[in-house]
Amino acid sequence: MAVFVFIEHREGKLMDISFESLSAAQKLNDTVVAVVAGENVSDLAEKVAKYADKVIVAEDPKIDTNNEAYTRVLNELIKKEKPKVVIMGHSSMGMDIAPALSVDLGLPIATDVVKINPEGGKIKVTRSIYNGKVLADYNLKNADTYIITIRAGEFSADDLKEKNGKIEIVDSLLKDEVADKKFVGYVQPVVGAVDITQADILVSVGRGIKDKENIPLAEELAKTMGGVLSCSRPIVDYGWLPKERQVGTSGKTVKPKLYLALGISGAFQHVAGMKGANMIVAVNKDPKAPIFSVAQYGIVDDILKVIPALTQKVKEIKG
Amino acid sequence: MDVIVCVRKVPDTAEADVMVEKSGKDIEKSRLTFTINEWDNYAVEEAIQMKEKYGGTVTVVTVGQKDVEDVLRRSLAMGADKAIRVDMEDPDDAYTLANILCAVIKNQKYDLVLFGAQSGDFNRGVTGAMVARMLGIPHATMVNGIEVLDGSIKASRELEGGLNEIYEIKLPALLTIQTGINEPRYVSISGIRKARQKPLEVLTPSDVGVGSIEPMIVLDKMYMPPPGKLAEFIAGSPEEAAAKLASILKGKGVL
Ligand SMILES: Cc1cc2nc3c(=O)[nH]c(=O)nc-3n(C[C@H](O)[C@H](O)[C@@H](O)COP(=O)(O)OP(=O)(O)OC[C@H]3O[C@@H](n4cnc5c(N)ncnc54)[C@H](O)[C@@H]3O)c2cc1C
Ligand SMILES: Cc1cc2nc3c(=O)[nH]c(=O)nc-3n(C[C@H](O)[C@H](O)[C@H](O)COP(=O)(O)OP(=O)(O)OC[C@H]3O[C@@H](n4cnc5c(N)ncnc54)[C@H](O)[C@@H]3O)c2cc1C
Numbered sequence: 001m002a003v004f005v006f007i008e009h010r011e012g013k014l015m016d017i018s019f020e021s022l023s024a025a026q027k028l029n030d031t032v033v034a035v036v037a038g039e040n041v042s043d044l045a046e047k048v049a050k051y052a053d054k055v056i057v058a059e060d061p062k063i064d065t066n067n068e069a070y071t072r073v074l075n076e077l078i079k080k081e082k083p084k085v086v087i088m089g090h091s092s093m094g095m096d097i098a099p100a101l102s103v104d105l106g107l108p109i110a111t112d113v114v115k116i117n118p119e120g121g122k123i124k125v126t127r128s129i130y131n132g133k134v135l136a137d138y139n140l141k142n143a144d145t146y147i148i149t150i151r152a153g154e155f156s157a158d159d160l161k162e163k164n165g166k167i168e169i170v171d172s173l174l175k176d177e178v179a180d181k182k183f184v185g186y187v188q189p190v191v192g193a194v195d196i197t198q199a200d201i202l203v204s205v206g207r208g209i210k211d212k213e214n215i216p217l218a219e220e221l222a223k224t225m226g227g228v229l230s231c232s233r234p235i236v237d238y239g240w241l242p243k244e245r246q247v248g249t250s251g252k253t254v255k256p257k258l259y260l261a262l263g264i265s266g267a268f269q270h271v272a273g274m275k276g277a278n279m280i281v282a283v284n285k286d287p288k289a290p291i292f293s294v295a296q297y298g299i300v301d302d303i304l305k306v307i308p309a310l311t312q313k314v315k316e317i318k319g
Numbered sequence: 320m321d322v323i324v325c326v327r328k329v330p331d332t333a334e335a336d337v338m339v340e341k342s343g344k345d346i347e348k349s350r351l352t353f354t355i356n357e358w359d360n361y362a363v364e365e366a367i368q369m370k371e372k373y374g375g376t377v378t379v380v381t382v383g384q385k386d387v388e389d390v391l392r393r394s395l396a397m398g399a400d401k402a403i404r405v406d407m408e409d410p411d412d413a414y415t416l417a418n419i420l421c422a423v424i425k426n427q428k429y430d431l432v433l434f435g436a437q438s439g440d441f442n443r444g445v446t447g448a449m450v451a452r453m454l455g456i457p458h459a460t461m462v463n464g465i466e467v468l469d470g471s472i473k474a475s476r477e478l479e480g481g482l483n484e485i486y487e488i489k490l491p492a493l494l495t496i497q498t499g500i501n502e503p504r505y506v507s508i509s510g511i512r513k514a515r516q517k518p519l520e521v522l523t524p525s526d527v528g529v530g531s532i533e534p535m536i537v538l539d540k541m542y543m544p545p546p547g548k549l550a551e552f553i554a555g556s557p558e559e560a561a562a563k564l565a566s567i568l569k570g571k572g573v574l
Contacts, residue, residue: 010482065484068457091479093478096448096459098445099444099448100451109445110536111445130330131333133543134541136539136541136542138537139536139537139539140536180488181457181458181486186484186485207333243481250480252481279571281568286334292552293547298549299560299564309560313562313564314568317565318574
């Protein structure tokens with residue numbers, strides 16, 4: 001029995017989630033088969049082979065980074081090899097591909113999974129729901145193959161064991177080009193005036209700041225501390241701060257000396273972008289907010305009261 | 320453009336004290352407030368903006384019992400023309416839900432179907448793409464920008480790290496909408512009252528014509544996460560806590 005791992009790569013680079021997916025697959029103690037599809041992917045396949053028992057390379061210029069093409073290639077490979085599990089990231093790409101594959105092949109799917117527990121021939125998964133406040137175990141319907149997408153950051157690539165598997169190249173699996181969905185190109189993020197990745201101190205605000213009018217309060221604290229203001233995604237969605245200030249999977253990854261999270265709940269998409277900080281301090285009125293499990297220090301209170309008080313104290317200390 | 324939007328009512332759990340029921344099959348919902356799923360609110364706004372720009376209609380669809388109707392009324396007040404509710408308990412898995420939604424949508428006239436990229440309670444992010452497959456139309460998930468062309472659209476998909484990718488997709492198509500794509504309009508109480516005149520159709524599962532569907536995924540149990548490593552909490556009034564924190568930061572050489 002084999003576990004398929006769909007290898008995600010972009011602009012010639014392997015994505016971190018690919019290694020995390022390999023790590024999740026290795027834990028199932030089955031043959032790990034990595035699938036690398038696309039154009040000019042042989043270099044990538046060699047890097048992946050280190051951690052897989054086998055790599056299937058589906059090289060085809062027609063794929064043209066089109067998610068629909070990847071779906072069709074995977075579909076053919078799954079039908080041919082009948083893996084027990086197919087693992088990919090719960091990433092933008094995985095979200096586009098995995099549900100389609102599930103319907104096309106009539107296979108059960110579990111998405112955004114934080115733990116995979118095989119029980120005999122069956123699979124049980126754990127998911128984190130309701131803003132990370134509840135865990136839930138699910139049984140998947142009995143099937144020959146299960147499709148699972150994993151949450152970033154839950155299966156550490158540090159645990160990867162070397163396997164140095166062999167590479168197998170398969171002939172083109174795409175019958176036709178995809179007619180109804182064409183990849184046009186990438187749009188790079190705009191480079192703004194402020195680079196939050198360079199700051200030693202980040203004062204970061206979340207939805208708890210409540211109103212655009214309150215942003216200057218946090219801005220003043222940041223300035224007083226000699227730091228820079230950053231934020232969670234909703235603050236950018238609301239147009240209160242520019243995109244370049246956003247921390248998280250769809251924003252920036254930061255590693256400051258101090259990350260001060262104000263009114264941020266600690267969703268995994270946010271945490272993925274800041275957990276590398278030397279020191280994390282969180283202020284949140286909800287003592288059960290998940291942010292407190294990544295922070296070293298916490299204050300349970302209203303940020304609108306703590307921010308001015310802290311600004312004052314820092315001023316006093318700095319003299 | 321005729322646009323269908325699938326919407327869902329979710330409990331607001333970001334700030335709430337969430338407890339699992341004794342049965343282990345659900346959370347205690349009695350003290351929670353419910354709202355339209357954040358992603359769906361952006362999807363409804365997007366559909367209405369298209370109608371305002373290109374003409375056509377907006378239909379909102381939900382699956383759930385009578386108490387979820389307020390999300391439909393709210394969407395009608397935002398500018399949707401018609402609402403459909405399939406009267407049944409919210410099904411236990413996304414595959415079942417997708418089958419029901421597909422059965423409703425395929426009897427409607429549409430150029431575009433919009434979903435939320437995910438919902439805030441279960442964050443599966445699967446239902447939209449499943450429905451697209453069942454309808455046999457192309458899809459793009461995590462869409463944060465749409466440009467309407469002749470017989471097709473250009474959709475910008477959000478990738479990681481602020482990168483976007485553009486697809487050109489033939490209509491009819493299904494898109495799942497990411498937050499931040501637009502600025503959802505404000506809905507007033509009087510607006511909701513006025514929208515009461517707009518049609519809200521209630522269908523039974525047998526009207527829709529779906530029989531029993533074997534779920535792909537079945538909940539075993541819900542439970543509270545085991546207590547892990549927690550922050551060291553700094554107690555006291557805001558002033559006291561701020562003073563203690565400032566001196567800790569100074570002690571660590573951060574300030
Ligand atoms: C007590 C209970 C517990 C449940 N637990 C889980 C669980 O932990 N995991 C799980 O996957 N499912 C669970 N379900 C089933 C769940 O309610 C839906 O069936 C599930 O598919 C929706 O997942 P999602 O909201 O994350 O959808 P996503 O795949 O994230 O899709 C969300 C989008 O689908 C559309 N949509 C979602 N629900 C509806 C609806 N009712 N009507 C119309 N459109 C809709 C909206 O556009 C929404 O933005 C549970 C149901 C109950 C009653
Ligand atoms: C594909 C995808 C990508 C994403 N990418 C990102 C990303 O890059 N970055 C990101 O941040 N998010 C991202 N998200 C969104 C993420 O899932 C969360 O929705 C978001 O991080 C929540 O932001 P928040 O913590 O500010 O808000 P919430 O989750 O609403 O939390 C607000 C917090 O503030 C607290 N609070 C409220 N009022 C006060 C007060 N007066 N005083 C103190 N505390 C208060 C509450 O208790 C709560 O904990 C992404 C989501 C998806 C689906």
